[in-house]
Amino acid sequence: MKEMSFVMLKPDAVLRRLSGKVISRFEERGLKIAAAKMMIITRDLAEKHYAEHSQKPFFKDLVDYITSGPVLAMVIEGEECISLIRRMVGATNPKEADLGTIRGDYAIDTGRNIIHASDSAKSAEREIALFFNDSELCSYPLPDEELVYEEP
Ligand SMILES: Nc1ncnc2c1ncn2[C@@H]1O[C@H](COP(=O)(O)OP(=O)(O)OP(=O)(O)O)[C@@H](O)[C@H]1O
Ligand SMILES: [Mg+2]
Incomplete structure (x- = not known):
């Protein structure tokens, strides 16, 4: 099934x-x-994006970090891509992230883990709507797309 995920390169990645x-x-x-x-996202947008963590002790540091510089906000599309991208991103704590994952290869600190990716279809829908208008989402075919084998 085609899915869309919200992916954000955090300030340290940029x-x-x-x-x-x-x-x-x-x-x-x-x-x-x-x-x-x-x-460069506002504190208001950062607090909305990470609302589920608002009661956590690291919330202020998280909002400080994500608003400290530019982020690259993206919508990425593909077959079952939400869980796929989470696997590509790796564990929240980069020290525990497998080598070959993005965090496992480029990060070392939980507070500087370089990338965000939606953790479910519901989160993806909410996060995409927070960061993008419908008119900013580009719908286009890739040249090799029709060659993708659809499992029965
Ligand atoms: N124990 C912690 N100490 C410090 N920062 C933390 C801790 N847990 C999470 N964070 C920060 O909060 C972010 C959101 O935590 P969450 O549990 O949603 O992890 P995640 O889904 O892997 O990361 P993200 O939502 O950014 O993709 C983490 O990416 C990390 O930057
Ligand atoms: Mg998360």
């Missing part, structure tokens, strides 16, 4: 100039970028 490397992983995997924009 400042460490890792954006291209991370985007390449998604492209090389066969996923499609449906929307992308560089933005």
Whole structure:
């Protein structure tokens, strides 16, 4: 089933100039970028995005971090891509993330784990609506898309 996930390269990914490397992983995997924009997000948007963590002790640090510089907000589309992207991203604590995952290869600190990805279809829908208008989502076929085998 085709899904859309909200993916955000966090400020340290952008400042460490890792954006291209991370985007390449998604492209090389066969996923499609449906929307992308560089933005410095407001505290209000950051607090809405991470609302589920508002009572956690790390919430203020998390909002400070995510608003500390530019993020690259993206919508990525593909077959069952929500769980696939989470697996590609790796564990929240990069020290526990498998090598070969994005966090396992590029991060070491939970508070600087370089990327966000939606954890469910419900989260994806909510997060995409927070960051993008419908008119910003690009619908286009990839040249190899019709070759994808649909499982029965
Ligand atoms: N124990 C913690 N200490 C400090 N920061 C934390 C801790 N747990 C989570 N965070 C921060 O809050 C973010 C959101 O936590 P969550 O549990 O949703 O993990 P995640 O889904 O892997 O990450 P994200 O939502 O950013 O994709 C984490 O990415 C991390 O930056
Ligand atoms: Mg999360």
